[in-house]
Amino acid sequence: MAMGSIGDTLWDVVICGTGLQQSLLALSLSRSGKNILHIDPNDYYGGAEAAFSLQEAESWVDRLATEDKGLFRSASITKPDVVGLSFPRAYSLALAPQLIHARSELLSQLVSSRAYRQVEFLAVGSFYIFKAPVGPEQQPSLVRIPSTREDVFSTTAISAKAKRGLMKFLRFVLDYDSPEQRDAWKPFADKPLVDFLQEHFKMDTELKTYIITLTLSLDGRITTEDGLFIVHRHLTSMGHFGPGFAALYPKWGGISEIAQVACRAGAVGGAVYMLGAGIKSMETATDEIELELTSGDKVKTKLLVRGDESVGDEPSISRLVAVVDSPLKTLFESTVDGAPTPCVAVVALPPGSLTTPGEANTDPVYVFAHSSGTGECPNGQSVLYLSTMVTPNSKEILSRSLESLLSAVDPDRVPQCLYQLYYEQAAGVKQSRLDGLILDLPGPSLSLLMDDASLNHVREAWKKVVGGAVDDAEYMVFTDREPVDDDDYE
Amino acid sequence: MADTNAPKPSSSVKLVLLGEAAVGKSSLVLRFVNNDFQENKEPTIGAAFLTQKCNLPTRTIKFEIWDTAGQERFASLAPMYYRNAQAALVVYDLTKPTSLIKAKHWVAELQRQASPGIVIALVGNKLDLTSDSAGSAEASGGGDDNAEDSGDARKISTDEAKAYAEEEGLLFFETSAKTGHNVTEVFTAIANAIPETSLKSARGPGASHAGVSRTEEQRVNLNGPRDLDAKEGCAC
Numbered sequence: 216m217a218m219g220s221i222g223d224t225l226w227d228v229v230i231c232g233t234g235l236q237q238s239l240l241a242l243s244l245s246r247s248g249k250n251i252l253h254i255d256p257n258d259y260y261g262g263a264e265a266a267f268s269l270q271e272a273e274s275w276v277d278r279l280a281t282e283d284k285g286l287f288r289s290a291s292i293t294k295p296d297v298v299g300l301s302f303p304r305a306y307s308l309a310l311a312p313q314l315i316h317a318r319s320e321l322l323s324q325l326v327s328s329r330a331y332r333q334v335e336f337l338a339v340g341s342f343y344i345f346k347a348p349v350g351p352e353q354q355p356s357l358v359r360i361p362s363t364r365e366d367v368f369s370t371t372a373i374s375a376k377a378k379r380g381l382m383k384f385l386r387f388v389l390d391y392d393s394p395e396q397r398d399a400w401k402p403f404a405d406k407p408l409v410d411f412l413q414e415h416f417k418m419d420t421e422l423k424t425y426i427i428t429l430t431l432s433l434d435g436r437i438t439t440e441d442g443l444f445i446v447h448r449h450l451t452s453m454g455h456f457g458p459g460f461a462a463l464y465p466k467w468g469g470i471s472e473i474a475q476v477a478c479r480a481g482a483v484g485g486a487v488y489m490l491g492a493g494i495k496s497m498e499t500a501t502d503e504i505e506l507e508l509t510s511g512d513k514v515k516t517k518l519l520v521r522g523d524e525s526v527g528d529e530p531s532i533s534r535l536v537a538v539v540d541s542p543l544k545t546l547f548e549s550t551v552d553g554a555p556t557p558c559v560a561v562v563a564l565p566p567g568s569l570t571t572p573g574e575a576n577t578d579p580v581y582v583f584a585h586s587s588g589t590g591e592c593p594n595g596q597s598v599l600y601l602s603t604m605v606t607p608n609s610k611e612i613l614s615r616s617l618e619s620l621l622s623a624v625d626p627d628r629v630p631q632c633l634y635q636l637y638y639e640q641a642a643g644v645k646q647s648r649l650d651g652l653i654l655d656l657p658g659p660s661l662s663l664l665m666d667d668a669s670l671n672h673v674r675e676a677w678k679k680v681v682g683g684a685v686d687d688a689e690y691m692v693f694t695d696r697e698p699v700d701d702d703d704y705e
Numbered sequence: 706m707a708d709t710n711a712p713k714p715s716s717s718v719k720l721v722l723l724g725e726a727a728v729g730k731s732s733l734v735l736r737f738v739n740n741d742f743q744e745n746k747e748p749t750i751g752a753a754f755l756t757q758k759c760n761l762p763t764r765t766i767k768f769e770i771w772d773t774a775g776q777e778r779f780a781s782l783a784p785m786y787y788r789n790a791q792a793a794l795v796v797y798d799l800t801k802p803t804s805l806i807k808a809k810h811w812v813a814e815l816q817r818q819a820s821p822g823i824v825i826a827l828v829g830n831k832l833d834l835t836s837d838s839a840g841s842a843e844a845s846g847g848g849d850d851n852a853e854d855s856g857d858a859r860k861i862s863t864d865e866a867k868a869y870a871e872e873e874g875l876l877f878f879e880t881s882a883k884t885g886h887n888v889t890e891v892f893t894a895i896a897n898a899i900p901e902t903s904l905k906s907a908r909g910p911g912a913s914h915a916g917v918s919r920t921e922e923q924r925v926n927l928n929g930p931r932d933l934d935a936k937e938g939c940a941c
Contacts, residue, residue, distance in 0.1 A: 260783050304818075307784075326927055333753075333785070336925040456925050463925055467788065475783040482774035483753045488781035556923045588923045696753050 221487060226252045226516040228680050229506060231494055233478055234262030234522050235470050236656045236673050242330055242477035243677040243691050245484030252514060253478065253486050256493025260475045262522060263287070263640070263659035264311045266468025266591070269303035272636055279638075285524055286658060289610075290638035299540045300633045301593045307468040308536050308591060308636060312583050312600045313665045314339050314431070314462040314559070316448045317455035320667040322463070325473065328691040332699075333476045335467070337588060338460035340547055340557025342428055345616075345623060347570040355623040357562060359550075360425045362461070363453055366550070377422055384416050384426070389450060391443045400439050408442030409435070427579070428563040431663040433532060433604055435566060435579050445664065459554025462664075466558075467590040470665075483696065494521075504652050516652075520676055523655040529642035532661050533609035535601040536637075537617050541630030543597045547586045558588035564616050571615050578604040580616040581663055596633070602663060605639050613637070647672045654679060715758075715765040716904035719789055720895065721819075722772055723811040724796035725804040729830040732882035733796065734770050737892055742883050759896040764904075766896040768792075777811075787818040791903055792826070792895045797866075799829035799879060800858040805866060812873055824898045826876040826891055829866055833881040835859035 227249040230237050238260075241253050259265050263286060267275060276290040294300070315321055325331040343357040361370040367381050390396050403411035412418045412426060430437045430445045437445070452461040465472040482488050492510040497519070506514050546560040564580040583600040585591050591598045599620070601613045614635075622629050643658010654676055660666050678685055722730045731752070735741050738757040752772045759766045771790070776782045795811050797804040808827060815825060836857035863879060870877035876894050880887040 322927065331927050336927060337923055338925055456927060460925075466924075467785070472785060475785040479753070479774065479776075479783060479785070482776045482781075483772075485775075487778070488776050489779040490781045492779075555925055558923055697755060 220512075221252060221489075222513050222515075224250055224252075224514075225503065226250050226514060228252075228518045228520060229254065229504075229514060229516040230520045231255070232262050232522040233257075233260045233474055233490075234659055235264050235474050235477075236659075236669060236676075237262070237520065237522055238474035238477035238481075239324070239670070239673045240520060240656075240676050240680075241481030241486055242328055243673065244680055245328075245480045245486070246693055247484075247681055249680060251481065251484075251486035252489070252516065253481055254489045254492040254494075254508065256491070256509065258491040260478060260490070261310075261468075261471035262474075263643075264309075264470040264474060266307045266309045266471035269300075269306050269308075269634065272308055276636070276638075286526060286641045286643055288639050288641070290636070293635040293637070295632055295635075297540075297631050297633060299596075299631070300538065301596075305593045306538065306591060306598075306634075307471075308538075308598065309469045309471060309600065310534075311640070311659060311661075312464070312469045312585070313660075313663060314464060314561070314583070315665040316462050317452035317460070318448055319452075319665050320670050321473075321665050324670065324691040328480070328693050329695050330473075330476050330480050332695075333479070334465050334472055336456075336463040337466050337558040338457070338549075338555045339462035339464055339559040339561070340460060340549060342561045342563070343546070344424055344428060345562055345564040345568055345620060347568050347619075354626040355619055357546075357623050360428060362429065362449065373421070377419065380416060380418055381422055381425070384412070384418070384422075385450065387416075388443060388446050391447055400443060403439040405438050405440065407436045408432075408439045411439040424563070424565045428561070428565075428581075431561070431581055433578065433581070433602065433661070433663070434530075457553075457555060459549055459551030460557060462559075464559045464585075464589065466588075494519075499652060502652075518652050518654065518680060520654045520656065520680075523644050523648065523658050525644055525658070526641040527644040527658060529645075529661070531605040531639050531641040532602050533605050533613055533639050534637070535599075535610075535613040535617065535635060537599045537601070537632050538592055538634040539597050539599060539621065539630040539632050540595070541597060541625065541628075542586060542595055543584055543624055543630065545624060546584050547588075556588065558586045560584045562620060564619070569612065569615055569619060571619055573611060573615055574608060576603065576612050576616070577606065580612065582616065582620055583663070597630075609639075610637055647675065649679070713760075713764050715767060717767045717769055718791045718896070718899055718904070720768050720770050720792040720794060721786060721790040722770065722794050722796065723777060723808075723815070724794075725798070725801075725807040726775075726778060728796045728798040728801070728804050729882045730794070730796045731772060733794070733828065733830060733880060733888055733891070734772070736882045736885055736888045738770070740885070742885075757892075759892055761893075761896055766899065768892065768896075780814075784818065787815065788820075790819050790823055791899055792824045793819065794826050794828055794891070794895075795875070796828045796830050797861070798831050799861045799866070800831055800834050802860050805829075805861050805869075809869070812875065822900065822903055824876065824895055825873075826878065826895050827866065827870045827873075828877075828891055829861060829863075829879040830882055831858075832879045832886055833883045837879075 228251055230253045233255045276292055279287055279290045342360040346356045348355050358372050361367045367378055409423050412423050427435050429449050430442045449461050492508045494506050495509045496507045498505045503515050503517055504519050547557050549556055562582040566577055567575045569576045580603040585598045587594045603609050642661050645657050647657055648655045656672050660669055724730050738755050754769055754771045757768050793815050795808045797808040867877050878887050878891045
């Protein structure tokens with residue numbers, strides 16, 4: 216580590232940005248002996264995956280209003296005129312909450328790199344479908360999706376015939392990549408999964424909704440190949456780290472927490488960290504780049520790794536973060552003996568299910584409900600994260616979805632909303648790009664599920680920095696730096 | 706380090722280190738944890754955290770001591786560093802006035818970022834460089850070699866720092882990581898100052914009626930069921 220001026224060192228790599236990918240790169244290089252300067256133009260960690268206190272959220276919204284670039288737009292904060300909001304730092308609102316399947320490659324890397332020890336993982340509990348009221352006297356309701364065989368047997372929500380259909384599908388998915396099953400779905404590989412479910416399993420709308428909800432597909436049109444992969448991963452993740460849950464969520468703000476832990480591992484390995492320092496200008500020579508930072512420092516590096524912040528081809532999404540004054544207890548009940556109390560629940564509002572005055576939703580709306588166990592809000596409150604595809608009225612759709620959901624959770628005492636943060640996020644580019652000494656990692660994913668594909672770009676960047684013949688088997692495999700003492704009796 | 710007495714309730718306490726570079730933060734920890742001291746120690750890299758137990762008459766406190774890993778240099782410590790810290794050691798070098806100014810900044814930062822109930826100890830290190838000590842003129846850690854010839858390099862009076870500490874409600878000690886003077890006392894004082902009610906994740910005897918935090922049953926263990934069984938077996 217250079218304790219002198221940062222301008223005196225010829226850095227092996229300057230990493231700009233502390234989003235998930237750049238932070239994982241820092242983690243992967245933390246034992247490489249490379250000279251690493253890790254900067255971020257923001258004064259917080261996590262980039263597009265950051266978690267904000269209410270105060271930070273406010274300055275973020277203010278800043279977006281003045282600078283018209285990047286992936287975020289149309290951000291606004293609404294505080295209804297009700298009491299109950301706690302102090303700003305009691306909240307940690309995630310900009311891009313993602314669920315992580317227990318069998319995700321990300322978790323394997325966090326375990327093999329030992330970084331997982333500093334992250335508190337929480338269980339994601341039930342997935343629910345929102346049901347519009349049937350008659351004028353009726354209330355909307357939530358139906359829990361059965362997602363294991365035991366669940367399917369015991370549920371009373373679906374008919375015996377539907378149960379048989381669902382069981383047949385679950386058996387198929389568990390084995391979907393075997394040669395004999397592949398013949399069945401390959402012709403549908405690039406077609407929507409709903410079409411395959413219809414053609415091959417003759418599923419009714421309800422069952423199709425169950426399956427699509429498990430994929431968290433934002434437009435509901437996920438391809439058969441991608442969809443089967445996700446449902447398979449969901450089913451095989453169930454029970455992997457304990458009974459009753461298939462996915463996890465890091466406490467205190469999700470991916471943001473992983474970024475911070477990865478950056479800390481980078482620092483412990485000797486990397487120098489500077490927040491509030493972006494790249495003002497650069498000059499490229501044959502084998503080094505000179506960067507002028509917004510902090511005024513001038514630094515030289517052999518390689519620059521950034522995150523691509525340009526807008527990609529795929530559609531944008533609308534997001535609404537709402538703090539409500541209720542623990543929403545019924546959403547977070549564990550359904551299996553010995554299961555950890557879940558802190559996250561998922562509710563899907565299928566297309567057309569929004570029946571309050573106004574247009575119905577044409578795309579699904581997904582809601583992640585987070586209990587105070589996530590550390591994102593004080594006791595007695597919850598945070599709801601709503602996402603849907605951007606349409607001319609998606610903001611209004613999200614706001615009506617929130618109202619409908621709250622009245623479905625507790626019709627007797629409809630929880631009140633204390634705070635709302637709305638914004639739209641454009642999709643980034645999906646490929647990394649190497650141009651001389653500059654490597655741009657892809658933009659942040661809009662997916663509501665951690666997408667392992669993005670991890671490959673980090674691994675490629677690691678290879679580029681480490682250089683020479685590197686062994687993939689050594690990637691992210693570290694021993695604990697300190698003796699581990701899980702046991703209080705020595 | 707086997708404790709042959711009947712096991713007492715044991716709790717983990719996260720303690721964060723703060724202070725200007727080269728004031729002797731890591732040296733204090735090294736003295737506390739290993740009863741060791743290294744002259745001209747290199748700036749700290751490679752240590753994420755160290756643990757050390759502190760035995761009190763009625764309970765055992767297990768300190769989990771988080772080092773800054775050099776991230777104090779550009780004030781780039783992440784929220785996860787401060788979060789849930791129940792104690793902080795803010796260190797200055799009592800031969801270096803700027804280091805107390807810096808320490809005051811860190812106290813303000815803790816008051817802004819950390820949990821409201823955090824126990825903060827202000828520690829003036831390198832007491833061995835002053836005439837109060839038995840007179841060694843070598844630096845007491847942190848790699849600062851600017852020892853003065855007079856035998857008293859003190860630039861910050863005890864009264865000044867103490868008055869500030871009292872004003873802010875901080876514990877206050879002057880230490881020498883080099884001689885070990887007052888080092889254990891700092892940690893014992895912190896351990897005593899941590900309110901019983903804020904102790905979480907208590908395990909072992911007493912844990913069952915100490916109201917184990919709900920976080921324990923929510924947390925998922927990525928070590929897998931094997932380790933989980935071992936832990937349960939141990940706590941029986």
